[in-house]
Amino acid sequence: MFIYSFPVLLAEHALDLSAWLLFAALLVGFFYLSAPVAEYQPVKHQRKVSFYQFLWSSWQGLEPLLWVFWPFFVLINVWIYLSDHAVLNADISVSSWINLHLIMLMPIIWWTGSVWRASASHGSRLWIAVARLGVSLAYLEYGAKIYIFIQMPRAFFQCDEAVLNYFSCF
Numbered sequence: 001m002f003i004y005s006f007p008v009l010l011a012e013h014a015l016d017l018s019a020w021l022l023f024a025a026l027l028v029g030f031f032y033l034s035a036p037v038a039e040y041q042p043v044k045h046q047r048k049v050s051f052y053q054f055l056w057s058s059w060q061g062l063e064p065l066l067w068v069f070w071p072f073f074v075l076i077n078v079w080i081y082l083s084d085h086a087v088l089n090a091d092i093s094v095s096s097w098i099n100l101h102l103i104m105l106m107p108i109i110w111w112t113g114s115v116w117r118a119s120a121s122h123g124s125r126l127w128i129a130v131a132r133l134g135v136s137l138a139y140l141e142y143g144a145k146i147y148i149f150i151q152m153p154r155a156f157f158q159c160d161e162a163v164l165n166y167f168s169c170f
Helices: 005-013 017-034 051-059 065-088 094-121 125-151 153-157
Strands: none
Touching: 005 125, 005 153, 017 125, 051 094, 065 094, 065 125, 065 153, 094 125, 094 153, 125 153
């Protein structure tokens, strides 16, 4: 996350990196304090379930937090990186870039509910805070993408390229 959007935001608005790190530390602290304090009851991961059963049991909070958080965290980062890379290389149009991000929005909502529910049965408050921070950063990334699309499309999309639809940059 923030591979392409963060440098644009830093360069265009001269935002201080230490302020962003302080903001992330405050979020971790907030999520640490708001993490559920429960006795650790390890959830046994059933390895021989179908993909849909895994999605359903993750949504119900029956899967371990690490199995719910990490696969989707990697998937969303690859998705964001590839879509940003494609639009910057003029492989796809700006409107296709928007569609790719909208396609991924519903699974992010599923991921949010799954991580919050799975964290209730996890023992470490620190890992709960880190997982919730990762989910929150996905929403911040989407907010940064919307801001970049509306406020500074020329800085991100290279609107001078002949391959792109020039009017989609305004």
